[in-house]
Amino acid sequence: MAELDDSFSGSKMDELLEQRFAYGNPEDDLGDESEGGRLLALEADNEDLNDETFGDVVADREKLGSYNRSLVRIRSLQVTIVVSAGDDFDFSAANARIANEQPNSHGQYGGQINHPREPRAEQIHGNMQQRIPESMHEQMRGSYQEQWESDQGAASSRRPSELSKDPYMNMAHQYNQQQHGYPMQQQPMSLEEIEAQMLQKSRGDGRPVHPHDGRPTRDAHGPPGYEPPDMYGPPNPNRHPLSVAEMEVALRAQRAGNMGPNGGTQGFHQHGAAMVMAVRHIPPPQLGRPTPNQMEMAEAMRRSQSPRIYPEMDRMNDGQNMRGQRPPMQLGHFLPQQRGQVQNLPQGYARMDQNSQRYPNDRRMYMDNRPDIRTREEKYKGTMNQYEKELIAKIQISQLVTDNPYRDDFYYIVYTSLTAANDASSDEPGKAAKPGLNWQQSLLLDQTRGNGPNVTSRMQQQMQRLIEGRKAKPKGNSLSLEGALGKISLSSVRNPRQLLQVNGPGSKDGKENLPTPHNPLLTPKQLLKRIESVYSEVLELEILKRAGPIDDDVESWNTQFEEHREKMWKGLGVAEPVPLHYPHPFAAFLGFGKGKKVIPRVFRFLTRDQSLSLISTLLSRLESLDVCQSTASANQQDVELFMSNVVPTVVSVIMEVPLFVVNACMRILLERHNMVWLAKSKPGLAILTMFLSRAEMVKQGAGGPGFQVAEQELHMWTEIYNFLFASLHNNFASLFPSSANPDVSVNVASDVYVWQFLAALAVGATTVDHQRVLLTEVRDKVLETARRTEDAKALANVNLFLNALGLGIDARQLVNMSGL
Amino acid sequence: MHLEVRVPERSSSETQVVMADVQTGAAPPETRETTEPLDLVRLSLDERVYVKMRGDRELKGKLHAYDQHMNMVLGDVEEFITVVDVNDETYEEIVRTVKKDHEMLFVRGDGVILISPPTRS
Numbered sequence: 001m002a003e004l005d006d007s008f009s010g011s012k013m014d015e016l017l018e019q020r021f022a023y024g025n026p027e028d029d030l031g032d033e034s035e036g037g038r039l040l041a042l043e044a045d046n047e048d049l050n051d052e053t054f055g056d057v058v059a060d061r062e063k064l065g066s067y068n069r070s071l072v073r074i075r076s077l078q079v080t081i082v083v084s085a086g087d088d089f090d091f092s093a094a095n096a097r098i099a100n101e102q103p104n105s106h107g108q109y110g111g112q113i114n115h116p117r118e119p120r121a122e123q124i125h126g127n128m129q130q131r132i133p134e135s136m137h138e139q140m141r142g143s144y145q146e147q148w149e150s151d152q153g154a155a156s157s158r159r160p161s162e163l164s165k166d167p168y169m170n171m172a173h174q175y176n177q178q179q180h181g182y183p184m185q186q187q188p189m190s191l192e193e194i195e196a197q198m199l200q201k202s203r204g205d206g207r208p209v210h211p212h213d214g215r216p217t218r219d220a221h222g223p224p225g226y227e228p229p230d231m232y233g234p235p236n237p238n239r240h241p242l243s244v245a246e247m248e249v250a251l252r253a254q255r256a257g258n259m260g261p262n263g264g265t266q267g268f269h270q271h272g273a274a275m276v277m278a279v280r281h282i283p284p285p286q287l288g289r290p291t292p293n294q295m296e297m298a299e300a301m302r303r304s305q306s307p308r309i310y311p312e313m314d315r316m317n318d319g320q321n322m323r324g325q326r327p328p329m330q331l332g333h334f335l336p337q338q339r340g341q342v343q344n345l346p347q348g349y350a351r352m353d354q355n356s357q358r359y360p361n362d363r364r365m366y367m368d369n370r371p372d373i374r375t376r377e378e379k380y381k382g383t384m385n386q387y388e389k390e391l392i393a394k395i396q397i398s399q400l401v402t403d404n405p406y407r408d409d410f411y412y413i414v415y416t417s418l419t420a421a422n423d424a425s426s427d428e429p430g431k432a433a434k435p436g437l438n439w440q441q442s443l444l445l446d447q448t449r450g451n452g453p454n455v456t457s458r459m460q461q462q463m464q465r466l467i468e469g470r471k472a473k474p475k476g477n478s479l480s481l482e483g484a485l486g487k488i489s490l491s492s493v494r495n496p497r498q499l500l501q502v503n504g505p506g507s508k509d510g511k512e513n514l515p516t517p518h519n520p521l522l523t524p525k526q527l528l529k530r531i532e533s534v535y536s537e538v539l540e541l542e543i544l545k546r547a548g549p550i551d552d553d554v555e556s557w558n559t560q561f562e563e564h565r566e567k568m569w570k571g572l573g574v575a576e577p578v579p580l581h582y583p584h585p586f587a588a589f590l591g592f593g594k595g596k597k598v599i600p601r602v603f604r605f606l607t608r609d610q611s612l613s614l615i616s617t618l619l620s621r622l623e624s625l626d627v628c629q630s631t632a633s634a635n636q637q638d639v640e641l642f643m644s645n646v647v648p649t650v651v652s653v654i655m656e657v658p659l660f661v662v663n664a665c666m667r668i669l670l671e672r673h674n675m676v677w678l679a680k681s682k683p684g685l686a687i688l689t690m691f692l693s694r695a696e697m698v699k700q701g702a703g704g705p706g707f708q709v710a711e712q713e714l715h716m717w718t719e720i721y722n723f724l725f726a727s728l729h730n731n732f733a734s735l736f737p738s739s740a741n742p743d744v745s746v747n748v749a750s751d752v753y754v755w756q757f758l759a760a761l762a763v764g765a766t767t768v769d770h771q772r773v774l775l776t777e778v779r780d781k782v783l784e785t786a787r788r789t790e791d792a793k794a795l796a797n798v799n800l801f802l803n804a805l806g807l808g809i810d811a812r813q814l815v816n817m818s819g820l
Numbered sequence: 821m822h823l824e825v826r827v828p829e830r831s832s833s834e835t836q837v838v839m840a841d842v843q844t845g846a847a848p849p850e851t852r853e854t855t856e857p858l859d860l861v862r863l864s865l866d867e868r869v870y871v872k873m874r875g876d877r878e879l880k881g882k883l884h885a886y887d888q889h890m891n892m893v894l895g896d897v898e899e900f901i902t903v904v905d906v907n908d909e910t911y912e913e914i915v916r917t918v919k920k921d922h923e924m925l926f927v928r929g930d931g932v933i934l935i936s937p938p939t940r941s
Contacts, residue, residue: 496888496889499888499889500888502856502857525863528863528864529855529863532859532862532863532865592866592867593866594865594866594867597866
């Protein structure tokens, strides 16, 4: 194979592609070889071939007889044939098909009587994917070769004399004879053969349609990589040069024809010839609309064998540029887009061919390949009608229906109740449409019913029925089928998979509860435990309170209630008699944010005594509160928490309390704490303000009905007040945090408390002296604040104070008066 | 709206979620005296915690809620992802940390390795 090389040039590929399936003149490719270069033609008996001709792989093909060996050795080169491994010679299949055949009345095989002129479009189209057995391939070639060779000299002779039979039939006959021993009927030379001859002549003189010769076709023989020994025998006179293209075409036609249930060999030949002829010589009028035949043929040829062909064709064109001489009409059987590709791509034809092989749908030019850019909604709208959608929704929701929403759906219930409470004031048209229905019920509600009087109750009845039905058939935790090994655990929301094996309470291993050493100083952990226990108790109490006595069993309800309340009280640690110099657990309790947050809820369940006790403890331990520490350690957030949670609670208690209680509290404060220090902290200020105002309220008789203010109390109160004032004397100005902190924005907010306190002081002033002192000391501050006329809040604060003073002037007037 | 919820712990057959501070209670009463491992997590409710997770991630945030799967709801979270970049040529490994912030975050429990009070650093 010395002269075989695959140095394809671009131009060659161009040419090849142009006549893609109308194989170019094979003789062109043979140009570099003399007349001697001919395709090994199919010969009648292949006598020049022996067992070693093609090597071992071919040996087993002998079962098809000599015809199989007479391979048209196309001068193919290092083409990797796209041949599925081990499937090159589909002998058995072909044999099987034919083996089961019986010749029909005409001695023909095949399910259909293959008239040469009949287009066998359907067959081809349906079975394009299969491979024609090589034998057929070779036979076709051989037959064509024979025919051409025989026609070489003859101008228009139709039947070569040397051939006793029609070459096709000759071949086919022999083939079939070898297979089945049935004689084949002779047939006249078909029209296609005539056309072939004409076409050959049209190609120009002197270029007979000679197939390659002498070169074994690698691809024809087996899996890629197999190379049968080269055989360059002398041209066999019986070998008929036939263009490779033609043979390929014929082969494909054959294959196509072979797809029929019982492929008849004869028809293949003829049809193949027809295809070949048609391909090779397409009259111009057909350019625009290739016949289905041609289309199919083009298809077939593009299939698996075509990669094999290209190199061959390149080879064929070696040394001669026949581009100009190709009849342009041969382009007609290309699809327009492929034609375009042909012209644009000088390289990569094989790739394109593989592409088209991969996507063999050749109707692309007739298909609408625009991308579907509709939105998902548009795409699937109308897939289900309303009834179906509702049905699916109902099935899903009915699984979620519950009779105890507080257990199953707690957070949603709480959330909606809270937001409804918030929105109740703002929203006029309430969104809660149907009373007494939870969301599942309202979703399952049949909307078409309208607002009947019994909607709710009917719905609830339905729910009950659903729930009962569900409870009646419990599926259990696990599923085990008969005959299957193992259990499948069904885990759902109600039945979560248990991940940890934890021993619950009371399942001790028998160990005694060793007494833990009691340390009055609580560690943070212990504190947190306490807080959490308080939370638990509060929650239980709330549940009890919400649920009310079950079945009117007030007794047990009461006992439970008391039980929890006791635990809660203990957790608070208020009552613990801790010496004053020890840190109190309650103060530490309030050191945590969640401790502060639980206080309002705790208060709801405390008795009066307990709450007062709590307050007194709080007051006595104020200095140990984190929020009352100096601003360095006190966290803004914590202070806020305290102010928003604890203080209002205490205020609400104090506002109901008689004067002597106030006195007592104030005394605690005064004894325990340094007033100046206390007044510097916001909670302290707030508390003082609270007491002051309460005292004033009681004094002025607004304390509530039946509150008689005893003289003693008043007297006591006055003393207390004086004491307070005296301790704050000369320090009033420093109360304002703004003096320490130049930041303006913070000041206004924090000043509020101070102004409130001062106002309360002013109101409670017992003597004129007090007022005078007050005014004097804070005078600068007042003026400065009053001057900030743009700040409404600051002005309000000042006015508050001024009003409290009772001077009857407000900030603006004061400024004017001062002449500033 | 800042809604914080705390629900008493239920028996193990029911789904447990423990969160912080609710206005109304719900489940049937069942408080435990003994401390289970998860009770320690309960102590960290409403506190800032440090969570180490799979995928070289760490979270620091305020624990609002947790359950027996260690699913958690965290607030004001800082997420630290540790990334190792390997230079293609020199095979040099560069370790860097990516930080992300989330206002509210739900963490799926199976990715949690540990929970602890935040390291004071």
